[in-house]
Amino acid sequence: MTPDNQSSAAAESGDGLRRFARHLSLPEFGAEAQEKLRRATVLCIGAGGLGSPVMMYLAAAGVGAIRIVDDDTVDLTNLQRQLLFTDADIGRPKAEAAAEKLRTIYPDIRAEAHRTRFLADNAMALATGCDLIIDGSDNFPTRYLSNDTAVLLRIPNVYGSIFRYEGQATVFAPGLGGPCYRCLFPSPPAPGSVPSCAEGGVLGVLPGLVGMIQATEAIKLLTGIGQPLTGRMIYVDTRTMEFRELRLRRDPHCPACGENPTITAPADIEFNCALPVKSEHAISHAEFQKLLAAPPQGLCVLDVREKWEHLLSPWPAATHVIPFAELAARLDEVPRGADIVVACTIGERSAAAVPMLLEHGHSSVRHLKDGLRDLPG
Numbered sequence: 001m002t003p004d005n006q007s008s009a010a011a012e013s014g015d016g017l018r019r020f021a022r023h024l025s026l027p028e029f030g031a032e033a034q035e036k037l038r039r040a041t042v043l044c045i046g047a048g049g050l051g052s053p054v055m056m057y058l059a060a061a062g063v064g065a066i067r068i069v070d071d072d073t074v075d076l077t078n079l080q081r082q083l084l085f086t087d088a089d090i091g092r093p094k095a096e097a098a099a100e101k102l103r104t105i106y107p108d109i110r111a112e113a114h115r116t117r118f119l120a121d122n123a124m125a126l127a128t129g130c131d132l133i134i135d136g137s138d139n140f141p142t143r144y145l146s147n148d149t150a151v152l153l154r155i156p157n158v159y160g161s162i163f164r165y166e167g168q169a170t171v172f173a174p175g176l177g178g179p180c181y182r183c184l185f186p187s188p189p190a191p192g193s194v195p196s197c198a199e200g201g202v203l204g205v206l207p208g209l210v211g212m213i214q215a216t217e218a219i220k221l222l223t224g225i226g227q228p229l230t231g232r233m234i235y236v237d238t239r240t241m242e243f244r245e246l247r248l249r250r251d252p253h254c255p256a257c258g259e260n261p262t263i264t265a266p267a268d269i270e271f272n273c274a275l276p277v278k279s280e281h282a283i284s285h286a287e288f289q290k291l292l293a294a295p296p297q298g299l300c301v302l303d304v305r306e307k308w309e310h311l312l313s314p315w316p317a318a319t320h321v322i323p324f325a326e327l328a329a330r331l332d333e334v335p336r337g338a339d340i341v342v343a344c345t346i347g348e349r350s351a352a353a354v355p356m357l358l359e360h361g362h363s364s365v366r367h368l369k370d371g372l373r374d375l376p377g
Helices: 003-010 016-024 030-039 049-059 078-080 094-105 122-129 140-153 204-222 285-293 305-313 348-359
Strands: 043-046 065-069 110-114 132-133 157-163 166-172 230-237 242-247 300-301 339-343 365-368
Touching: 003 030, 016 030, 016 285, 030 204, 043 049, 049 065, 049 094, 049 132, 049 204, 065 094, 094 110, 122 140, 132 204, 140 157, 157 204, 204 230, 339 348, 348 365
Parallel strands: 043 065, 043 132, 065 110, 132 157, 300 339, 339 365
Antiparallel strands: 157 166, 166 230, 230 242
16 A cells, blocks of 8 residues: 555545454454545445445445435334434435444545436436445346346445345355346336235344344455455344355356347336236225225225234224135135125235136225225324
């Protein structure tokens, strides 16, 4: 490291390099690696369960700039796992609250808040100039878009994913000889095959565990220290605390990073978590309220939420309560000849219940397409 670089690194904060003394004493790290972190710019897509621990550790490590992309606001249900936020942040934009909190962790950081979704029309502008992308998203369109953007810009994509008690992390970096996300998953899964975290739940400590792996990989990539998780995926099950390493291979026919790629620009993909349901089998909030005002004889309002959801938010309008996981075994409890309206929290499980009920011989089945979460009153 040149004297000029040493001077610029020493001037990075009021405490100089003392803040990073434990880094400087590490073999193979020292002031040179710390300076690389100071000069780095990282794009973090999502300020939620994964983004929260990732950004906290990167800020504490001395990463110079983090671009935060998130269009959501802080909700009470986030606080069980998103430690960047407190009760005082409820209702605030996550990107702005996160940027503010990162500056308290490392005052010299350039934390940019972008209150927007990561979309094809802004992806390149947001990612250009970044050294890597942290994918902390929770939906397939964003995962595919972050992957394709990283491939096009030839920068690593540090990937993490969580569901219930299980998580996984890897580094997608064709430029380092590894595969990209599309090498493993060329296209999204079938609708209805993967519940969202809102429907499936997540153990609060799990995103912290996976997020710390992502932060570790980011620091290694930015400093050139160690061997990154390219071509390898770490899988963890917190119920047994079992870690497994899976070997990943690059696909020469991959549409993004293969020998003859067909993806030449970012593009948004269409994906719905829920199974497609015909319009005649869906009912809006307004239509449902009208139905309740003059209910037909034999109306069956079927709530397929779990028991814990009822404890948090009882719903007096329900005439029958059968958790979705038990519905297939308890279909005979649904009255024959009834006009059935199925509901859950956000409309995914209720949509999946419609074909089950139709196949069981019920002729009048609709589901509350927007769920109970936003039901007026």
